[in-house]
Amino acid sequence: MNNFFALLKANGGQHARLMAGPVLILMVLGMMILPLPPFILDLLFTFNISLSVMILLVAMFTKKPLDFAAFPAVLLFATLLRLSLNVASTRVVLLHGHKGPDAAGQVIEAFGHFLVGGNFAVGIIVFVILVIINFVVITKGAGRIAEVGARFTLDAMPGKQMAIDADLNAGLVGEDEARRRRMEVSQEAEFYGSMDGASKFVRGDAVAGLLIMIINVIGGLFIGVGQHDLAFGEAARVYTLLTIGDGLVAQIPALVISTAAGVVVSRVATDEDVGQQMVSQLFANPNVLFITAGIMAAMGLIPNMPHVAFLLLAAALAGGGWLMYKRQQAEKLAEAEEPEKVQAAVEAAAAEATWDDVALVDPLGLEVGYRLISLVDHAQNGELLHRIRSLRKKFAQDVGFLPPVVHIRDNLELKPNDYRILLSGVEVGRGSATPGQWLAIDPGGVTMKLPGNITTDPAFGLPAVWIDVGLREQAQIAGYTVVDAGTVIATHLNHLMHRYGGELxxxxxxxxxxxxxxxxxxxxxxxxxxxxxxxxxxxxxxxxxxxxxxxxxxxxxxxxxxxxxxxxxxxxxxxxxxxxxxxxxxxxxxxLGRAITQQWFPGDVELRVIGLDPRLERVLTQALTTSGALEPGLADSVLNDAQRAVQVQEANGDATVLVVPPVLRASLSRFLRHHFPQIGVLSNAEIPDERTLRITAVIGGAA
The missing domain is CATH 1.10.8.540 (FHIPEP family, domain 3)
Structure with missing residues (x-):
């Protein structure tokens, strides 16, 4: 009987492990499909946080990457679980968010109210910072390390296999040991290959979290205002706080798991776990603690500084350094027979990071794939370098100030023909160029089709095609604008420099x-x-x-x-x-009115412009002077009329310029240029007296 119960217990444990995967899948599907009450959401959010902490701790305590070989699959399931929780919480927030801050559960309420003080602006900033830390720093670094690790592991596989075969032939190891080592080499390659792909899940999860937040805020505004008759400000406050709470409760576990991924792929396999490695190597040199203690003490003696905090920390560092120094002296006496080994260890531990290791973000940067390196290589007399120098000089002459230097570097993560333009380290433009070919851009009205790779002009979005050099003259005769690869990149860069001139x-x-x-x-x-x-x-x-x-x-x-x-x-x-x-x-x-007018209407005495209907002008003046914002219905009507007016102006070959009273100019410019970047908004006071205005299109005329 005892044996029967023991067997039943063993089989039960095995069946429980077998059912873990299907149960998790059913949980994910259930959260995506079935509406969940707030209490269940609280339990699931708490389980998600505890799971992420467990994953991080397991990653910290592993001594070799293969000790946590299931991590890529765990990473996939944890990401899927988190996204399904986002779906479930979004449903609850949008359905019941109008009932109060606890409508989506106490966990979301806690993260939305207590952690950010109930201030949705602070919550948005904290959420965006978490996404940036997760996406730009941790996930990108872990993905890069996993990619390089996968490459190096695959390149080292033949050498490791040959070393195992050599030891087997020399009789140093038996067949069982050789088989085990071969399997370990194979598993290591598969692990790094899986981690290279699994890191993309975390990267996509960070993007999804940001998009979900934006969608939830916009959806909450529509539902709160349109369905539950909430005031716009109240709807924005309620749904934004709930969305921020939902985003924070999802992003914090995501950040923890991303950190676990970085720990797994960045650690060096030794007999110590990550915590032991950090403590043993970071605090190995007492001189570092002594110098740090001296600096802290000097800063603590400066007037108006928090003396207690600095001096207390200086004393703790000095005490720790003294204890470490005494311990090292005792170890030196015990290991007097190996002075060279001890000296090498001390010198290795004394190497510290300096400010030279800190790389500042470039104000303006250009990254290129490896096939575009010839365009920016000094040794190959890269034509794009000369174009960028001329571009900066022309920008300074046209705009009025010297822009920052464009820092150019290659990026192996990009596709071979791709490039991207960075503003303060953030991508603002991306495109593709093919060296040795020409880009034929259709300015409109071209009927002849050319053979080649169909694409769009990266600067202005016009239809284009990459053609061979032999078709250049034929394309020009047909009416295409034909430019080479360097000009494509330079034009795109010039367009973005003008667009983001204020930030430069x-x-x-x-x-x-x-x-x-x-x-x-x-x-x-x-x-x-x-x-x-x-x-x-x-x-x-x-x-x-x-x-x-x-x-x-x-x-x-x-x-x-x-x-x-x-x-x-x-x-x-x-x-x-x-x-x-x-x-x-x-x-x-x-x-500057004369110069602004001349910029839009060079040499034209008569200015053919867009105007406002008098009734709409009065409505807009009242709305913007009282509340400072437009009602959604009025905003949609203005946008639709503006789109028709812009189409009329472009069809007639006239400038897309709207002339309004001075009190409306700034607000309408911000509103319209967000949707129509090509439109210019001028005030009546900016038009010189000698110019004649003619209204050729009206916004609000059909109202």
Missing amino acids: LGRQEVQSLLDHVGREVPKLIEDLVPKTVSLTLLQKLLRGLLAEEVPIRDMRTIVETLAEHAPRLAALNATGTGPDSNELLALTRVG
């Missing part, structure tokens, strides 16, 4: 611009900055002009306008914080 203008560029103008009008610059306006306010003003692609070449007019109006606006400002930047921007645009 940093404080250093503003100061350099003032120094340059000050050589011609030193007294005017001296009286303006910082006496009348601060450098920060001037930078904000210039960025506002560049955001709408208004050149700042005429700095004399800009400076004189600020010198004339800034003191008056500062005196009118009751808060005493200085002149209002929006009013200064509007006055500066009026001062």
Whole structure:
């Protein structure tokens, strides 16, 4: 009888392990399909957090990657579980979010209220920072390490197999040991190969979390306002807090599991786990602790510094360093017979990181695939380098300031013909170019088709095709605009530099611009900055002009306008914080009105523009001056009319310029240019008196 129960117990444990996978799949499907009550959601969220912590701890305590060989599969199932939880929580948030902050369970409420203080703006910032840390730092680094590890492991497989065969032939190992070592080599290669692919799950999970948050916020606004008659602000607060709580409770486990993935692939196999390696190597040199303690003590003696915190930490570091020094001295006496070995260990432990290892983010960067390296290689006289130098010079002449240097590097993660343009380390543009071929761009009206790889122009989105060199003249005769690969990249870069010109203008560029103008009008610059306006306010003003692609070449007019109006606006400002930047921007645009008009209508006396219907003008003025925002219905109507007006202007070959009263210009420009980047919004005050206006299209005329 006892044997029967023992057998039943053993089989039961085996069956439980066999059922773990199917049960998890059923849980995932159930969460995606069935509506779950908030209490069950709380349990599942808690289980997800505990699972991620368990995975991290297992990864920390493993001594070899193969000790956690199931990690790629665990990573897949954990990601799937987290995404299914997002689906289940999204359903509850959108269905019952209007009932209160605890409608989606206490866990989401805790993360949305207590962890971020009930401030959805803080929650959004914390959530985005977590996504950036997960996506840009941990996931990207772990994926790169896994990719390199997979390559090196596969390259080393033949050598390892030959070494095993040599030991077997020499009689150093038996057949069983050789078979075990061969299997271990094979499993190691499969593990790193699986990790290379599994890291993409975590990377995609980070992107999915950000998209889910955006969709939930927008969906919550529509449901709260449209179905539950909540005020727009109340709907934004309630659903945004619930969405942030949902996002945080999902992103924190994702961050933990991403860290576990990084730990697994980045560790070096030794007889110690990761924690033991870190402690034994980080605190191996007492001199480091002594120097750090001295620095902390010196900082603690500076006036107005938190003396207790710095001096207490300095004392702890000094004490730890002294204990470590005494222990090392005792070890040296015990190992006096091996002085060379001890000295080598001390020298290896003394190597510390320096500030030279810190790589700052480039303001403007260009990364290319390996087939495009010839275009940017000095040794091969890369033509793109010369184009970029000319491009920066032309940008400085047209826009009015010298942009940052474009840092170019190769990126093996890109496809061979791909490139991407980075702004402060963030991708703002991507495209593909084929060296040795020409890009034939269809400007419109071309009927002849050319053989080649069909694509789109990366700068403006026009239909295009990559053709061979022999078809160049034929394409030009047919009406195509034909450019080479270097010109494609340079044009795309130039387009993005103009589009993001405001973000390229940093404080250093503003100061350099003032120094340059000050050589011609030193007294005017001296009286303006910082006496009348601060450098920060001037930078904000210039960025506002560049955001709408208004050149700042005429700095004399800009400076004189600020010198004339800034003191008056500062005196009118009751808060005493200085002149209002929006009013200064509007006055500066009026001062630059002739140049702005000339930019849109070069040489034309008559200006054929888009106008506003008088009734719509009154409605917009009232809406924007009272609430500062447009109702959804009114916004959709304005967008539809604006789209029709833009189509009419483009069909007639006229500039897509909308002329409005000064009080509406800034708000309508921000609203319309988000949807129609090609449209320009000017105020009546910016149009010179000698120019004649003709309204050729009307927004709101059909209302």
